[in-house]
Amino acid sequence: MHILVLGAAGMVGRKLVDGLVADGRLGKAEITKMTLHDVVAPKQPEKAGFPVEVLSGDFAIAGVPEKLIAGRPDVVFHLAAIVSGEAELDFDKGYRINLDGTRMLFDAIRLVGGSYKPRVVFTSSIAVFGAPFPDAIGDEFFNTPLLSYGTQKTIGELLLADYTRRGFMDGVGIRLPTINIRPGLPNKAASGFFSGILREPLAGKEAILPVSEDVRHWHASPRSAVGFLVHAGSMDTAKIGPRRNLTMPGISATVGEQIAALKRVAGEKVAARIKREPDPFIVGIVAGWPRNFDPKRSLELGFTTAEKSFDDIIRIHIDDELGGKFVA
Amino acid sequence: MHILVLGAAGMVGRKLVDGLVADGRLGKAEITKMTLHDVVAPKQPEKAGFPVEVLSGDFAIAGVPEKLIAGRPDVVFHLAAIVSGEAELDFDKGYRINLDGTRMLFDAIRLVGGSYKPRVVFTSSIAVFGAPFPDAIGDEFFNTPLLSYGTQKTIGELLLADYTRRGFMDGVGIRLPTINIRPGLPNKAASGFFSGILREPLAGKEAILPVSEDVRHWHASPRSAVGFLVHAGSMDTAKIGPRRNLTMPGISATVGEQIAALKRVAGEKVAARIKREPDPFIVGIVAGWPRNFDPKRSLELGFTTAEKSFDDIIRIHIDDELGGKFVA
Ligand SMILES: NC(=O)c1ccc[n+]([C@@H]2O[C@H](COP(=O)([O-])OP(=O)(O)OC[C@H]3O[C@@H](n4cnc5c(N)ncnc54)[C@H](O)[C@@H]3O)[C@@H](O)[C@H]2O)c1
Ligand SMILES: NC(=O)c1ccc[n+]([C@@H]2O[C@H](COP(=O)([O-])OP(=O)(O)OC[C@H]3O[C@@H](n4cnc5c(N)ncnc54)[C@H](O)[C@@H]3O)[C@@H](O)[C@H]2O)c1
Numbered sequence: 120m121h122i123l124v125l126g127a128a129g130m131v132g133r134k135l136v137d138g139l140v141a142d143g144r145l146g147k148a149e150i151t152k153m154t155l156h157d158v159v160a161p162k163q164p165e166k167a168g169f170p171v172e173v174l175s176g177d178f179a180i181a182g183v184p185e186k187l188i189a190g191r192p193d194v195v196f197h198l199a200a201i202v203s204g205e206a207e208l209d210f211d212k213g214y215r216i217n218l219d220g221t222r223m224l225f226d227a228i229r230l231v232g233g234s235y236k237p238r239v240v241f242t243s244s245i246a247v248f249g250a251p252f253p254d255a256i257g258d259e260f261f262n263t264p265l266l267s268y269g270t271q272k273t274i275g276e277l278l279l280a281d282y283t284r285r286g287f288m289d290g291v292g293i294r295l296p297t298i299n300i301r302p303g304l305p306n307k308a309a310s311g312f313f314s315g316i317l318r319e320p321l322a323g324k325e326a327i328l329p330v331s332e333d334v335r336h337w338h339a340s341p342r343s344a345v346g347f348l349v350h351a352g353s354m355d356t357a358k359i360g361p362r363r364n365l366t367m368p369g370i371s372a373t374v375g376e377q378i379a380a381l382k383r384v385a386g387e388k389v390a391a392r393i394k395r396e397p398d399p400f401i402v403g404i405v406a407g408w409p410r411n412f413d414p415k416r417s418l419e420l421g422f423t424t425a426e427k428s429f430d431d432i433i434r435i436h437i438d439d440e441l442g443g444k445f446v447a
Numbered sequence: 448m449h450i451l452v453l454g455a456a457g458m459v460g461r462k463l464v465d466g467l468v469a470d471g472r473l474g475k476a477e478i479t480k481m482t483l484h485d486v487v488a489p490k491q492p493e494k495a496g497f498p499v500e501v502l503s504g505d506f507a508i509a510g511v512p513e514k515l516i517a518g519r520p521d522v523v524f525h526l527a528a529i530v531s532g533e534a535e536l537d538f539d540k541g542y543r544i545n546l547d548g549t550r551m552l553f554d555a556i557r558l559v560g561g562s563y564k565p566r567v568v569f570t571s572s573i574a575v576f577g578a579p580f581p582d583a584i585g586d587e588f589f590n591t592p593l594l595s596y597g598t599q600k601t602i603g604e605l606l607l608a609d610y611t612r613r614g615f616m617d618g619v620g621i622r623l624p625t626i627n628i629r630p631g632l633p634n635k636a637a638s639g640f641f642s643g644i645l646r647e648p649l650a651g652k653e654a655i656l657p658v659s660e661d662v663r664h665w666h667a668s669p670r671s672a673v674g675f676l677v678h679a680g681s682m683d684t685a686k687i688g689p690r691r692n693l694t695m696p697g698i699s700a701t702v703g704e705q706i707a708a709l710k711r712v713a714g715e716k717v718a719a720r721i722k723r724e725p726d727p728f729i730v731g732i733v734a735g736w737p738r739n740f741d742p743k744r745s746l747e748l749g750f751t752t753a754e755k756s757f758d759d760i761i762r763i764h765i766d767d768e769l770g771g772k773f774v775a
Contacts, residue, residue, distance in 0.1 A: 261589045263690050270609040281598040362591050
């Protein structure tokens with residue numbers, strides 16, 4: 120099985136690649152080749168049991184998706200995207216990469232034609248939903264994104280469903296919860312603080328909380344994200360039917376509950392490193408975001424989280440990123 | 448007020464233009480100029496109380512929308528589209544006109560910038576919904592189109608909402624029911640028979656019914672369509688909020704109920720001109736179509752139908768198209 124990962128140098132992409140290299144297989148299929156692509160050159164994985172081609176460049180340029188598809192990958196993980204804050208600040212860039220790029224990729228696959236029909240896993244987002252919401256958003260709630268990013272992801276979902284219905288590809292769109300704790304440096308996502316208020320204090324640093332503690336949101340660990348991707352890449356898609364875009368399971372928690380979990384897992388002193396500095400731009404964006412879901416379909420289809428509580432989310436970060444230790 | 452109509456030579460476009468020319472105003476505003484555009488040259492209206500420019504060409508070509516917007520119309524009615532059957536048969540054409548064309552138009556408006564923020568009325572469709580459905584589709588039901596046409600209309604709606612939220616335009620998307628009775632020649636829409644089984648018999652001709660009599664669907668007269676467009680073009684959009692796409696009111700009727708209405712209004716002999724010839728392509732498409740709605744929002748926002756029953760729909764056709772007479 121040949122796997123192509125777009126956005127392979129990103130946070131989720133790197134963890135997915137590490138996982139696939141460690142497993143040597145995707146579901147029951149043995150991996151025989153992997154192609155990694157990102158505008159930031161992806162790292163060449165060490166000790167892979169199969170050839171890994173590493174490419175860099177902008178995928179959202181006419182002709183590039185065709186080249187990426189030229190090796191006829193069996194599974195395409197499409198993770199390349201401009202995040203919410205940046206897509207909101209740079210209208211053209213967001214539409215060019217998130218909408219045009221995604222469509223060019225799907226078209227490159229479509230235009231191969233014949234019997235070529237790869238599994239395509241597209242990372243959508245809960246930003247496809249916009250307030251006001253019911254208490255828990257069900258699987259049939261409508262898409263009224265309140266950001267250009269969410270609009271672009273919704274359009275990606277629609278294209279994925281139509282191209283799949285037409286028989287051009289075998290698509291699965293997975294709406295990732297906000298991935299928490301996001302390791303590494305803060306990125307331009309407006310959701311960055313959800314991780315920042317945990318990650319920075321655990322590293323002995325101060326963190327800014329730009330919203331109030333009653334803000335509720337939908338979270339999953341990076342481990343869960345990789346699990347979702349692997350399942351979407353290897354599951355029997357006949358069970359999904361035509362509604363190919365699925366809200367992933369997650370944990371609903373308020374910022375206050377996040378901080379309480381941090382206190383339980385790491386102590387009061389760590390939690391005291393969070394400084395409250397309301398930011399109207401972030402407050403405004405987050406006000407329109409989903410808080411809670413009832414993701415029956417994805418649970419029935421076998422998607423599962425790696426964590427049972429927000430405490431687990433913090434422990435996973437300490438284990439996977441900090442070698443089991445944090446700055447008390 | 449300067450009004451631009453795209454798709455002005457189409458069935459709904461012609462009726463809209465006739466109505467606007469007759470009224471001389473849109474809502475409370477006096478019409479001072481009108482520009483009509485279509486790939487089929489629109490007819491120059493007679494006796495208009497204002498200058499009417501008539502243009503023809505393909506609007507979905509780079510540079511054309513800019514020219515159409517150069518006169519800075521205050522209201523744009525965007526009705527130009529490839530219908531469902533054709534978009535399904537010609538993938539590239541459907542996406543090029545319904546998606547790219549719509550986006551180019553919105554971008555042309557966006558790129559004018561400054562204080563230019565026209566009202567844009569976009570004719571979407573109930574094909575943005577796909578089965579399985581609840582008994583009556585509510586205003587928060589999700590979009591899972593089962594046709595490329597519905598996918599393209601949904602994407603148009605999403606763009607309209609995002610461009611409006613961003614302040615580039617003042618958009619209203621109206622999901623028209625199937626317009627019945629469609630006058631003139633049959634078109635390539637898969638929904639064509641819903642009108643054909645009434646229009647042809649009323650004209651003394653045979654009509655083919657390609658589906659079974661229990662097929663339920665959502666209908667409105669051409670008069671209602673013009674009423675919806677006029678209201679969308681003149682209403683106070685502040686009342687709509689960010690959810691800019693609205694399902695229009697209509698009448699839910701089965702094909703059997705349509706035929707019963709035909710018998711009541713025109714007699715058994717007319718209804719006997721309907722021949723049953725099941726067509727699997729049409730049956731398949733129609734199986735995924737909406738049957739009934741609960742369009743609370745549009746009703747609250749002042750959208751109203753011109754008819755109270757399916758009998759009225761038939762009578763409106765006899766009055767407006769047949770000069771009050773049909774072939775008994
Ligand atoms: N992390 C989250 O909380 C979250 C939540 C919902 C959805 N998602 C989606 O999951 C995917 C992965 O998320 P992530 O957190 O790893 O994001 P990330 O920003 O860390 O990774 C995205 C990668 O895409 C690459 N990229 C962007 N534009 C590109 C282009 N034009 N050509 C080639 N590469 C390009 C970036 O360089 C980056 O490495 C994204 O599609 C994101 O929208 C993430
Ligand atoms: N009639 C219905 O039952 C119905 C239902 C739901 C939605 N709609 C929508 O309402 C609108 C009007 O419907 P209608 O029944 O009048 O359709 P129609 O086919 O009669 O009119 C559409 C017009 O658009 C024009 N057009 C198509 N491509 C063009 C292009 N590239 N450049 C310029 N003009 C182009 C056609 O020439 C045609 O005159 C359409 O957008 C349609 O999708 C109609």
